[in-house]
Amino acid sequence: MKVLGELRFAFFLGCIMPNRYPGLEASVRRVFEKLGIELVDMKGASCCPAPGVVRSFKFDTWVALGARNLSIAEEMGLDIVTGCSGCYGTLRDIWYEHREKKEIRDKVDYYLSQIGKSFKGKIKVKHVLEVLHFDVGVEKLKEFIKKPLSNIKAAVHYGCHILKPSDKRPWKEGTEKPRFFDELVEVTGAKSIDWKDKFMCCGAGGGVRSGALDVALHMTKEKIENAYASGADCIVNACSFCHLQFDTGQIEINKSYGTSFNMPIIYYTQLLGLAMGLSPEELGLHQNNVSVEPLLRKLGVN
Amino acid sequence: MKSSLAHAKILVSEDDGNKAKGYRTSCDEELGSKIFEEKLRKFKKELNRNYESLIRTQIPYESLEEPITMADTKPLIASYPITLEQLNKKIPEVLKETGIEKCIQCGTCTGSCPSGRRTAFRTRVVIRKALLGLREDLLKSNDIWLCTTCYTCYERCPRKISIIEAIIALRNMAAAQGFMLPRHKEISKYLVSYGHLVPINEPNKKRRTELGLSEVPPTVHSHPEALEEVKKLLEVTGFTKLVG
Structure with missing residues (x-):
C-alpha cells in the first residue's frame, strides 16, 4: 500500500458540489487533508458536462467539454478525483471511450485543437469512494476513526453512475449486490441496514429532475419511505446530485404530497468526518435543508 | 427492402382466407396488378388494426410547455396509419451500433426500469419502435425523456444491448429536430x-x-x-x- 502522504489528485468539483452544497466540498477537502491525501484545484474546470442532459442534447458537446476537463488534469500530471457520481460518469466514460474508440479520439483531437489543448489519455479518473476503498483501504481507514458512530443505522444509497455501466467501472463485485460502500460506512461504526430497493435510482438523473420533476420526486419519495420502513436514522450517499435530490427533494415532496419527511441526508465524507472527530460545522452538515439534529443528538455530538 | 416484401407476402396470403392455404413463395406475377394493389390495401388495413392496440404515451409536443407530470404519462391509444415506407426506413448507423437489432423483446429492461414502474414509459416499446422505423413517432413523444439513465436495464439485458446509448441517440435526434423540452x-x-x-x-x-x-x-x-x-x-x- 502507498504511503498516504504520496497520494495527490486533481480535485474535480462539477456544479452542484461547489455551487449548491459546498458543505460536501468542505467535507471531502477536510477528510482528505486529515488522511494526508493532497487535493489540487483544477483551475478553469467547467461543468463535467452532465451525462443525462448535455449528452442527451448533443453528444459531441459532451465529449468536447469532458475532454477539456480531462486535459486540465493531464496538464497538471495528476489523476482526477471527483465526489459527484454524475461527473464521475461523464469523465470516466469519456476517458474509457477515448482509450477504446478511434472515433472518439478523433473527435477529442479535433475539438481540443480548436482551443489549443490536447488529451492523450495519460491520467485516470477516480471517485472519492474509489480512492478510499482501493488507495487507502478499509483497514487503513480504521486507524483514523476517533469517535465511532456506534448507534447509527444507515441506509446506504449507492446511486447509479458510481456502479454502472459496470464494464467502464473499477468495482469487481457486480451491480446487483456490491458491498464496498457498506464496508466504508461500517468502518465508521455505523450499521449499514438492509432496505427495500436499496440499489434503485434516486430519480434525479437523465434530465428527469429538470424535465419531469413530478416523476423524479415520485421515485425519491418511494426511496425515503423505504428508508423509514427499515428504521434508518439517515440516508448515506456518495453523489452531489443524489444528495440534492434527497435533501432539497424532501422539501419539495413534503410540499406536493403533504408528507412531513425529515430524514437526515449525509454525504459519505460527512459521515466519515464525524467519525474522524471533525465537527458538524466543519463538515457543512448544518447547511443541509433537512436538519441533521436528530442524528447528531443520537450521536451525542453538540 | 426485399425481406420486408417477403414479410408482406406472408401476411397478404394469411389475410386472404378464402383462397390458398399455406404461404406463397412468390407474388412476382401479381406485382403491379390490381389484385396486388387490393391485397396491399388489405395488408395495410390489417397492419393499422394491429397497431391500434399498441400502448403509447405520446402527447403533442405543443402541450409540453410545462414540465412533464405523472398525469402526462397515462397510456394513450395509438392512432396511426403506418405506411410501408415508414416500416422500411433504414436504421441509422448510430442506433445500429448500440446493438438494438439483437433485441428479442424479452422485456427485462421494462421490468427493471424504476421510471417505468410509475409511468407508462416502456423501454421495450421504445426499442421496438426504433427498430420498426417508427422513430419519428418516438422523437416527438415523452417516453425517451423519462429515462433516468440508471443503466439497470443495460446491466440485465440478456443480449447486452447498449440501451441507454440507444436512448441517448434518440434524444440527440429529437433535439436536432426541435423536440427538446x-x-x-x-x-x-x-x-x-x-x-x-x-x-x-x-x-x-x-x-x-x-x-x-x-x-x-x-x-x-x-x-x-x-x-x-x-x-x-x-x-x-x-x-x-x-x-x-
Missing part, C-alpha cells in the same frame, strides 16, 4: 453563459465563505479565459445554436 433548453442556457449548468448564486457564496472555502469556486467562475474556451467548444459543437 423547454425546461431543458432553459437550463442549457446556463451552461452557455456560465460554463456551469448550475452556476453559483449569492446564498451559496455566503455558505462557502462560512465554511472557509473561497467565495467563488476555482472553476470557470474564477477564470474568464477558461470560460471563453468553454464557449468556443459550445459554439463549434453546435450546442449554442441548438439551445439558442
